[in-house]
Amino acid sequence: MKVLEVKNYEEMSSIAANMIIELVKSKPDAKLGLATGGTPIVLYKELIQDYRKNGTSYEQVCTYNLDEYVGMDPEDSNSYRYFMEKNLFAHINVPESHIHIPDGTAEDLKAECERYEDELIRGGGIDIQILGIGSNGHIGFNEPGTSFSSHTHIVKLAETTRKANARFFHSLEEVPTEAITMGIASILKANQILLLASGINKSEVMRRLLTTDEVDEQLPASALKKHPNVTILADDNALSLVRKK
Numbered sequence: 001m002k003v004l005e006v007k008n009y010e011e012m013s014s015i016a017a018n019m020i021i022e023l024v025k026s027k028p029d030a031k032l033g034l035a036t037g038g039t040p041i042v043l044y045k046e047l048i049q050d051y052r053k054n055g056t057s058y059e060q061v062c063t064y065n066l067d068e069y070v071g072m073d074p075e076d077s078n079s080y081r082y083f084m085e086k087n088l089f090a091h092i093n094v095p096e097s098h099i100h101i102p103d104g105t106a107e108d109l110k111a112e113c114e115r116y117e118d119e120l121i122r123g124g125g126i127d128i129q130i131l132g133i134g135s136n137g138h139i140g141f142n143e144p145g146t147s148f149s150s151h152t153h154i155v156k157l158a159e160t161t162r163k164a165n166a167r168f169f170h171s172l173e174e175v176p177t178e179a180i181t182m183g184i185a186s187i188l189k190a191n192q193i194l195l196l197a198s199g200i201n202k203s204e205v206m207r208r209l210l211t212t213d214e215v216d217e218q219l220p221a222s223a224l225k226k227h228p229n230v231t232i233l234a235d236d237n238a239l240s241l242v243r244k245k
């Protein structure tokens with residue numbers, strides 16, 4: 001795992017955006033693994049700015065999102081489908097048919113998980129997977145205790161995760177209790193993984209992740225240590241407890 005320390009959220013976002021732009025320029029049909037949450041918002045803004053200014057084309061790009069809340073209609077403003085539309089897809093030229101996100105409203109959720117995993121495989125593999133990290137170490141929605149051999153599956157969200165995400169909803173009660181997420185094994189299949197961490201509230205989990213060699217299912221992000229091409233792009237605040245070690 002390579003750790004790149006940057007000054008702040010803006011610098012993190014612009015380095016990450018440049019990595020994606022360079023990839024898309026050199027491989028116009030790149031497969032992008034995308035994440036939601038607060039972390040990648042400015043990275044997506046930078047992609048939009050670059051698209052408007054330099055015309056980097058996403059016409060042949062395919063996107064695969066990590067996760068979606070169970071029971072959340074794609075039109076609902078709290079769905080991850082809606083988030084992606086608002087923060088990225090509506091502003092670039094990626095064709096609708098190239099966008100892949102699990103369907104949280106599927107009647108048969110187990111079949112939906114299998115369909116999504118199949119779609120990932122048929123896509124031929126993700127070139128770069130963007131990840132945020134939960135303060136409990138989750139990646140995607142793979143909560144502590146998730147098997148490292150998991151594929152796309154349904155998860156019960158940890159209360160800490162629901163509380164952390166309640167800021168996007170009117171109240172905690174509105175936050176779904178379950179989600180569909182790519183599994184740890186699905187994530188590890190990506191060619192390259194870029195994990196982004198910014199802010200003081202990520203400092204404790206970065207300390208847990210970076211100050212030991214331990215690989216433990218209680219810390220889902222530690223599975224990344226088994227992958228040959230992972231970059232962690234983290235800012236001063238997120239790394240503050242690592243340096244103090």
Ligand SMILES: N[C@@H]1[C@@H](O)[C@H](O)[C@@H](COP(=O)(O)O)O[C@@H]1O
Nearest residue numbers: 036037038039132133134140141
């Ligand atoms: N499912 C998402 C993750 O994909 C995200 O990386 C994480 C961190 O979120 P944030 O970027 O808002 O800190 O939590 C959410 O629950």
